[in-house]
Amino acid sequence: MTSPTSGQDPAAPVPGPAPGPVAVRFVPLTRPVLVALRDGDLTAASTLAGVEFPDYFIGNSELWLWQLRLSDIAANPEAARWIARAAVDEPGGFVVGHAGFHGPPNDDGMVEVGYTVVPEYRRRGYARAMLTALLRRAADEPQVRVVRASISPDNAASLATIAGFGFEPAGEQWDEEDGRELLFEVPAR
Numbered sequence: 001m002t003s004p005t006s007g008q009d010p011a012a013p014v015p016g017p018a019p020g021p022v023a024v025r026f027v028p029l030t031r032p033v034l035v036a037l038r039d040g041d042l043t044a045a046s047t048l049a050g051v052e053f054p055d056y057f058i059g060n061s062e063l064w065l066w067q068l069r070l071s072d073i074a075a076n077p078e079a080a081r082w083i084a085r086a087a088v089d090e091p092g093g094f095v096v097g098h099a100g101f102h103g104p105p106n107d108d109g110m111v112e113v114g115y116t117v118v119p120e121y122r123r124r125g126y127a128r129a130m131l132t133a134l135l136r137r138a139a140d141e142p143q144v145r146v147v148r149a150s151i152s153p154d155n156a157a158s159l160a161t162i163a164g165f166g167f168e169p170a171g172e173q174w175d176e177e178d179g180r181e182l183l184f185e186v187p188a189r
Contacts (some may be wrong), residue, residue: 022108022125031119039064056118079103096121099130109145127161144188150181
């Protein structure tokens, strides 16, 4: 885990309730950045991206994701503009997580959101800020008609995050990595 003294900006706030509304901006995780993260080279990844990544980005829970996203880009270079972005506190400038879509829109115009908040910044509003930014991005893309979220039924935090955004139940699925997931969808516009 990251602390303000281990791979994080010393000016970044310490864990605790957010003092007010939070906002994020996204920094693309390009192929070279993803390679550095996959290889555990936090310094190179941070230099390439222009933001300082917390140690969490090279933890076991994230390394599989960087490899998956590199495979996605290798299979479809267009995926690069849809997936894997660092979420940076605005105006603080420190990385609080990552977010993006699971890939480009499918033939029905559907994209699926994905977002992760670094543990020490959870329960401060960053997941909602990321989801807000992702929904705005989807609304700005003419080919996107529907935004999907897939959530484990016992993930109360994620279920609470999507509340109030207009997501409606759309069934369920079995995910080989995560098990049973509930599906929720909202029109992009």
